[in-house]
Amino acid sequence: MQREQQTISVRQLAILVIFFIIGDMQLYLPPLTAAFAKQSAWMSGLIGVPFGVGAAWFIFRISKRFPGKTLIDINNQAFGKIAGGLLSLVFLVMMFNTSITQVREIADFVTTQMMMETPQLVICLLLVLPITLAIRGGITTIARLGEVIFPLFSALFILLIILLIPKIDLTQLLPIEVTGFPGIVKGALFFIAFPFCEMFAFLMIFDSVEESEHAARDYLLAALAAGIAIWVIIVLCICVLGVFATEHTVYSPYVMAKKINIGDFVQRLEAVLAIDYIISTYFRCIIYGYAFVRGLQQLFKLQDHRFMMRPFGFLIVGYAYFLAPGIVAFVQFDVAWLFWVFTYSPGLLLLSYIAARLRQGWSKKGEG
Amino acid sequence: MNASVDKRLDRKLMSNLSFIRASFGNSQDLVIKEMNNDNGLQAALVYMDGLTDSTVIHHVILDYFMSEEQTASRKSGNRLLYLKNAVLAVGETVTISEWDPLFYQLLSGWAVLLLADSPDAICVAAEGWKDRNVSEPTSQVVVRGPMEAFTENIATNRALIRRKIKDPQLWTEGMEIGKITKTSVSIMYLRNVADEKIVEEVRKRLGEINIDGILESGYIEELIQDTALTPFATIYNTERPDTIAAGLLEGRVAILVDGTPFVLLVPALFIQFFQSAEDYYQRADISTLLRILRFIAFMITLLAPSLYIAITTFHQEMLPTSLLINLAAQREGVPFPAFIEALAMELTFEILREAGVRMPKTVGQAVSIVGTLVIGQAAVDAGIVSAAMVIIVSITAISSFVIPATSMSISVRMIRFVLMGLAASFGLFGILLGYILLVLHLNSLQSFGIPYMQSFSPFIWSNQKDTLFRLPWTKMRTRAVATAEKNLVRQRPRNKQKI
């Protein structure tokens, strides 16, 4: 069955961007930034948001420069079929790896905080069905799923923030800037890299977005809103929990949510955060997964991507399991991962972009 | 007897009559009234007893025929034509010379007049059988709004719709479906509003049906729906003419089936099953609140038992301490795990509900008393179930009846059990997965090419005026996008007159 070109609206793209950026970050970023920037983590966020949105804009520019082309096409254009294909393969490895890392993160979280005795493998196994079904349906299905779940997601998110306001203790942010600038910048690097630079996965999606004059605006607004959302979580975390607990609790925002208590009645709402976290991480996983599967399809010029879903499903379980021996080792990856991300985006991406531009220029000159 | 050989009527009256008798196997309800005069057999009137109106038969046909035959026979020229045009004072007459249509007309309640020495027969519209009167709707009750429902008669039903929409653009197309039952089916749509693609799709799908019999619109519904692999109905059905008229005005296509008061409406969207006709008759604010209430009820039906199971067996830390102690006290001595307890109670409820529906009305009362006592009192007193579980099951049961469309309410009740299983195995995580899968599934559904979840995904801002909310009529200037591709404007902006 030949598939028609799937399209998504700009609104749907914006929602996917928000899900993608918030992703697993609402749980991982506060301890990471706090570890480097201490109580000034909020400043890391302030630096990170504009740079992050900048990174997002850069990725969007690339797609604008090569309309209708995916990352695979751009790589091919830049370095030719073979070298470009190899580069694409390197990108695909990253997408595959990150996609399944999200599954592992959900499994780790669920088995650490919600269901301790349940084996991680089972959680991965359970996630296979929703992930493969969504990717199988293609970008339209993913986008529509996002559209339906987004109201729930954002309502819970806002509810959480509002309920935490009474628990804020602003003095936790003091003293301003004591660890000095380097720590803040290190924190900001995490803030830029993980949520925003990883957005190169969207290069596999941009060509499906309907033409719209608002595309750039909505896309950047979504990136900005999501950036601010993570920043708010970091600030709340430090204000509510204090630096030490934020830094040294594995899932500090989850512990923060436990502190909600309004009149002894509205309390114990950490499940709200857990639901939000699982939803957004799930989306990050399927967006990466879709980018990977679509990339494979394009790279090897396959007719259909759906036959890949079963092996991909099996890989989810296996790979997530072998990713790291335990949570301690997993957290160790963070710094290395940071540089890994930067190698791809902006590193390799910039290289590919420039090369493709040069070749485009040559071919134009050749024509003219 | 071989109908295919003798396709046409014979000139001889006698042989025609015997052919009819043979074809019907001398059925009791076949009446053949032979009319003789001095010259012998001149004519015969054939009709089905019970399908025809005896007034027409006796007073109109027989009386006139008996008295006028003599004069008619004296006239020269076409006797048949004369009879048809001048003598028979009935609304509709058709001349037929083949057996198949003749039998069809005969079985539809027409009287057939056979003449001697004529290869043609005159069919006279004389249908008249005992019909149910137009009565109040029973499955979709409103407090305010029209109190009439469709009947089993397709002509009446068409008239009920016509009476609401007096516009020549309301087109009707008819067809017979069912090789044996030859059930007449009509599709109705507003030609200047409905999307031609959808109408064409309906025609195509109805045309593809190849079945021996259609006894209810449910047959058609299952035969033309987009996919059978779903617990959700993708075709809306109603017995309310006003709902159909409203649907037609929005550009939908109605499918009427003879013999059932339930008329189908396509395309159907998910949200449509949460809307009641009354929403448009009540004040907008009330309707909006009611719709939100229904949505909450939907959520309760779907999630209440599974959340209860998940929280009491996996996430006890989420309960306030005093509530936890209270629930724990109730559960002391209950022999089953919460999941089994819930499953048993929900099943009991489903059985009671089914019994209540199938039961003769007089017995129903007794069943409900026994049911309440069994579920509510005795089970708790005996310590077999906890009181909290009874509360959860009851609230679920009552909520499920708030959903206006029965088909949706049944789907939800089915899915509830799946979610309960997931909750019992994986707690909230399982419910969340179930929810994601459910939304994925809903998003993959289509009704006649229209996404089932339309208005939500793809999100259409202008449709929000009539989905979960219902804006006042002054604000509803356009029709819903996608069902009515053309002719979107519903009302012109009114001139604000200063009083």
Added chain:
Amino acid sequence: MSRFTRRVGKLLLLMLVWSIAASAVSGCWNRRELDTLGIQLGTAIDKVGNQYRVSVQVVIPSELSAKAGGGGRSPVAMYEATAPTVFEAFRKLTETSSRKIYSAHIRVLIIGESLAREGIANVLDLLSRNPEARTDFYLMIAHDAPANQILKILTSLEKIPAENLFYALDTSAKTWAPTTTVTIESLIEQLVTDGISPVLTGVRLEGKARQGENISNIQQADSRTRTRITGLAVFHSDKLIGWLNENYSKGYNYIMDNVTSTVGHQTCPDGGYIVMEVLRNKTKLIPKVVDGKPVIKVKMKQVASVADVECKIDLTKPETIKMLEENGKQRIRGVIQGAVEHVQKTYNSDIFGFGNTFHEYKPKQWEKWKDDWDELFPQVKLEYDIELQIPKVGTTNDAFQNYLKK
């Protein structure tokens, strides 16, 4: 049609595999029916020799339900176990208890005084690591009594002793200055932050301990044995070093801005008392460096009202109110001064977080002082900027005592 059946078959197979995988493996992990839980509401940890003695208070739900009404049995059961580590002791409880102890709903943790003197860090680590445990319970130190003894005292108003302690502390912290609530993260935060030492509320036993364990203790209106929340335990690092009395505790809470409402009295010029109810209180500490020495300015704004007049005083005159305000200020100042000096002299433990205040507002100065803060803390001088307003005198203006018939 065959394609359809095949699809149905495939889907059913998929669902089947999925659900079998799901339910088969789910088995019983993490599933706990409510009636298999021993809901633990209170914990007491003592040190006995080299071992920890953990005592938990478990609810007996059927004794508490509205319907049963209690058959005269105790609504709680106590289980105790002794082991070299706290966690082992917790698990060892199952030797005596028929149900697994479920700790998510713990309301109070009482630490024995002897254990507190040796250090509480080890105990806290277990509690903060356990994902099940919630963080909204209060910690207390048993004063002059073994911790488990405190938990055993039955009380009348709340059927569960642990709940009684929780609400007693919660209510008194809101309406009575000398007590304060401490939860586990704030305690850990204080333990790891430079320039602040924690305090914990103390709880003591009144009457005969044996009698308090008996149900007869709550069969009379005036229970013979009760628990009383009183005084603050001063810590240095994670070790208990001493106690503050009620007055010093009040001073501590004023400085820490923990007071929301309390009651205090003044002496009238002609003897007798006039009692003030504090309605609002806000304290801010401003660190200053004067002559290279740390100075803390206590900026306080209090709104109070006259609650009770037990002397002859003319409340209709603005001057009287003025005088009351002046006296009040002096009193507050005295309370604060007393508390700070007492702590500086006796314990030399920065429970007021003066060091932390410097850390927050004068980070550069703090870097210099950080290492010798123990020497600097006793030298911290206080300045005061107290504002007291008495805008209300209750529903009567002049006291009727002024018009008493002779």
